[in-house]
Amino acid sequence: MLEEGSTPFAAAAKRLARNVVCATMMVFPVAISTSASVSAQTAEAPMPPRVKPDPNAPSAAGSDQIINLLDREPEPLFSDVEMPYTAPSRSLTTGLSDGLDQGALYLMAKLTRDSKPLDDGLIWRIYSEATNANGRLELIATSMGGDAEFRLDPGAYLVHTAYGYAQSTNRVVIGKDVQSKMLTLNAGGIKFGAAMKDGNGIDETQVTFDVYGMTFDERGERNKIVGDITPGSIVRLNADTYHVVSRYGDVNAVVRADIQVLPGKLTEATILHKAADITLKLVNERGGEAIANTTWSVLSAGGHVVVEATGAFPDFVLAEGEYEALARNNGKTYLHNFEVAPGQDREVEVVTAVSELETQETSNSN
Template structure:
């Protein structure tokens, strides 16, 4: 199978404003004195604990100096109760060390470092949106940050003090497109993309990141190289490519398909009415079954190449050879008339 991708164009990812607000409690410890400085140089904290979470992240968790007063912007947590004996934690995230903070579409999860009887981490608090503040009892926690499929996990020790932290996700994104070899867009056609990691698991399969992504969709991912499988239709029009995601950039990738939409008809004469109750098999040149169907007008998207259409009707079998050219959608007629035998290479079995 030939592999081809379009030109790759990079641009910064779009970020939307948040607009949430905190409800303050007089008995809570004071909020941080100032908003974290997104331009402050990061310093790597304790070694992250990642083995108990879903997938291995690429974390960078830093203390940052907060030089100016601020009004907290979001607080949507569960399982967190305020009190004088708790610490305050203010969190922000950005794609790269040099990018501005993200102000929407983040999911924060706070886990206890200890596991329950089932060996799973206990979820202590969550928040959605942009930056977030949590009130936590003293102890050690795991902070999981998700931005689409980009994730990071960091360990933090909470006392009774106020802490401000910045998470650098080292993430970017892919925007997918699909076209035929002549450049015709496949907008509105049955095209999808599956995203896999490059590594194989113990079963010899690639780890699945995302499935059934539609053209035009933007998928946020950690900076890395991914194996992408694009399907046009649901038979054999498949193209594979390895695509690199750069931190802080949007990669636009167009995958070109060499395939066409083929409709089969069994007719008594050329241009005649299709015969109902026909059973079909499409075979490769080697005789392998590519796809099967029943009906008067079976429709398939097939990769370019040569095929044999085998039609069964009323106890008889008709075999017709045809070729698929990229982008040449058409009807293929299989004629039952014996006078057409030499012209269409049809075999009749009584």
């Protein structure tokens, strides 16, 4: 879990987060809960990448001087450590049998160079380095929790480690001896929140977040890391900068922000929306009953269709701005201009009475 007061470093966080007017960020060295379910993340074991770091790379030498967060040199992610005095708290190796001709691999992981080893929330997967007949890497063994111990036949393997959505893959060569490895994840987390720009309350049940990488593929699209995150959720990620998209409702209330994750830290990101919940009604007179079987179109100030619906009480969350409502009923079309102000949820009535329509036209012409 994230340690309070730990000294962070960021090998991957080479870009400072760009503050935008729609998001506020606060970084606190507080603990991330490890009780969240990981079933959605573990439904299908991910394929490890082709890049294989050198398992024999020496650990970086320690230093007592104060080093700038972005200038500090990273230590190797996968390094040898002395065998602990006590055996692992549990051995969760699956599908393997003990044998005198096998080697032992003991694995531990921590968030940063200076933090303590994690005791929960880790998922270890051991893959064969060679592909099978289907061209895929074979999953040899798995373990969940904190530290892990595996008994493996001599050979080369790929070790995939996941802590939430923070992941790392490393290569290890096993003989008939005992090896102990420490993985430094360089990971942190984001806690998501949402609020209205003017301070009014927001219906958090209609707010979701999606997290994307910063780079684009050949089609000009970002890689989606995780989606449909609800306010208050904590997502563990590798230390880096991420593009976060927050949606309020299902129409056009969308806010984007670039947010930086620091190793060993929890970033609290509150996305500020400027929108309101609007209910449309077609009535014969002001305050009258809504007319059923009405078809609706909401147009932007530029005349583009924003959303369409059918019913007596269509309800939308719309971004701040000016709109025109078109109501069609019994072969007739009725128009009404309205404005959306942040946080001001309300009903918008479209009146069929001729006197009301003439009043609207006179008001619009002035």
